[in-house]
Amino acid sequence: MSITGCGRGIIFGHLVTAIIRGTKTQTRRPIRPEPLHADPPGSYQHCHHYFTGVPERGWAYYWMRGGTWNSTQPFFPRYKVGSCPWVREAWQLYHLHSDGDGGWDPYLWREAVPPDRPRQRHMIDYKADNSMDGPWRTPLHMPRWASRVQLEITDVRPEIVQRISEADAVAEGVESVEQFQKEWESLHGSMSWSVPTWVWVYTFRVVSNTGRPEIEAATAAGRG
Numbered sequence: 001m002s003i004t005g006c007g008r009g010i011i012f013g014h015l016v017t018a019i020i021r022g023t024k025t026q027t028r029r030p031i032r033p034e035p036l037h038a039d040p041p042g043s044y045q046h047c048h049h050y051f052t053g054v055p056e057r058g059w060a061y062y063w064m065r066g067g068t069w070n071s072t073q074p075f076f077p078r079y080k081v082g083s084c085p086w087v088r089e090a091w092q093l094y095h096l097h098s099d100g101d102g103g104w105d106p107y108l109w110r111e112a113v114p115p116d117r118p119r120q121r122h123m124i125d126y127k128a129d130n131s132m133d134g135p136w137r138t139p140l141h142m143p144r145w146a147s148r149v150q151l152e153i154t155d156v157r158p159e160i161v162q163r164i165s166e167a168d169a170v171a172e173g174v175e176s177v178e179q180f181q182k183e184w185e186s187l188h189g190s191m192s193w194s195v196p197t198w199v200w201v202y203t204f205r206v207v208s209n210t211g212r213p214e215i216e217a218a219t220a221a222g223r224g
Contacts, residue, residue, distance in 0.1 A: 008078070010085040010151070011139045013187075015173045016128040019087070019149060020209050024173030028161055028199040030188075031075060035061040035198055059158050061198075077156045077200045084207060087149035088139035090127035095120065106132075113137075117145040124148075148209060155203035160196050171203070 010027075018024035058074025079085050093113060094106035106123050124146055127136045161184065164172070169180040181193050188197075 008083075008085050009088040009142070009144070009147070010079065011088045013089070014128045015183075016087060016089045016126070016149065018173030019151075019206060022206070024171070025203060025205065026168060026171040027202050027204070028159075028164070028172070028184075029078070029202065030161075031158060031198045031200055035075065075158070077202070079153045079156065079200075079202055081153050081156055083153050085151050085153070086144060086147040087151065088142045088147060090136040090139055091142055091146055092125045092127075092132070092134060092136055093118075093146070094123045094125065096123055097121075108135075113141070113143060113146075115143065149206060150208040151204040152207050153202055153204050155201075157201050158198055159201050161199045162193065162196055168201070 012019065012027070015024050058076045060071050060074050062069055062071045093109035095109055096104040096106055099105045104121065104123075106125075109122065125132050126148065127134065164177055164180060166177055169175070169177045172180050172183075174180050174183060185191075185193055
């Protein structure tokens with residue numbers, strides 16, 4: 001699979017390692033703009049509301065107000081089925097210099113990060129691996145060439161995040177709904193679990209965990 005034009009970046013934290021191990025195959029991201037329609041204000045959790053639709057045509061959001069059903073324009077997920085987002089994560093770039101004994105010593109890359117993979121010897125380290133102490137570069141500015149994981153979205157659906165099942169919590173790379181709640185609150189605030197929140201539920205598979213899926217595909221073809 002060629003990486004050219006394939007996908008946008010998608011940010012992950014420490015659970016990148018669970019993706020690489022194959023134990024994380026889902027991620028939940030808040031729907032924006034948030035489809036809240038409560039009448040009276042503050043009664044959102046008691047409203048009648050649901051999504052309906054298909055990925056290709058978008059989802060319409062319906063809610064009841066004053067005994068009348070209302071609907072919105074379709075919502076579209078950021079990542080569609082078949083798209084191939086590449087993973088952005090906290091990272092660092094190092095020069096590699098000979099240690100004089102046939103090995104290489106890493107030195108922090110202090111220049112601007114190049115737009116393409118450096119020609120000189122270098123090393124990329126990732127915070128999720130806990131192999132070094134940093135400092136770390138933000139995933140927001142990770143270039144495509146520095147990413148090691150590329151995904152393919154295989155399914156997407158809307159859901160209220162608090163309705164996650166135990167099986168889906170495991171698919172999120174954790175052991176239980178309780179642990180998933182803690183992960184959610186660490187990202188969205190300590191009170192975020194108390195507010196019903198619509199999310200996109202993305203199911204995915206790993207296309208590459210080296211950052212070079214086209215080389216992996218060629219190697220696999222050669223073995224065949």
